[in-house]
Amino acid sequence: MVEGPDDVCAPMLGEAENHCLCDSVTERDLKASEAVEALLKIPAGPGASIRPDADFLGRMRDAFSAGSIREGCARCEWSPLCTGIADSGFDGVLVKPLDC
Numbered sequence: 001m002v003e004g005p006d007d008v009c010a011p012m013l014g015e016a017e018n019h020c021l022c023d024s025v026t027e028r029d030l031k032a033s034e035a036v037e038a039l040l041k042i043p044a045g046p047g048a049s050i051r052p053d054a055d056f057l058g059r060m061r062d063a064f065s066a067g068s069i070r071e072g073c074a075r076c077e078w079s080p081l082c083t084g085i086a087d088s089g090f091d092g093v094l095v096k097p098l099d100c
């Protein structure tokens with residue numbers, strides 16, 4: 001877990017109107033990590049290391065679909081997209097469990 005923009009967000013940092021460093025994003029990240037910690041009883045803040053095995057992904061996806069770990073999603077412009085992905089059963093999502 002990293003604080004601030006991760007490798008996925010890094011390419012956007014050069015854009016004129018990137019929002020990755022806004023306080024609202026920092027607050028969203030904090031709410032997300034707190035939700036994961038509350039759900040899984042593991043450290044999930046900056047510096048934590050999480051192995052995304054099948055149990056982890058299953059529990060996270062179940063909770064996300066149920067809306068129980070989405071406090072950080074409030075007012076996020078991507079919420080309809082993420083809700084649709086959850087509603088599809090995460091069909092086509094490329095993140096797979098590391099079970100080897």
Ligand code: SF4
Nearest residue numbers: 072073076078079082
């Ligand atoms: S709606 Fe999607 S993109 Fe927005 S904070 Fe939630 S999980 Fe992240």
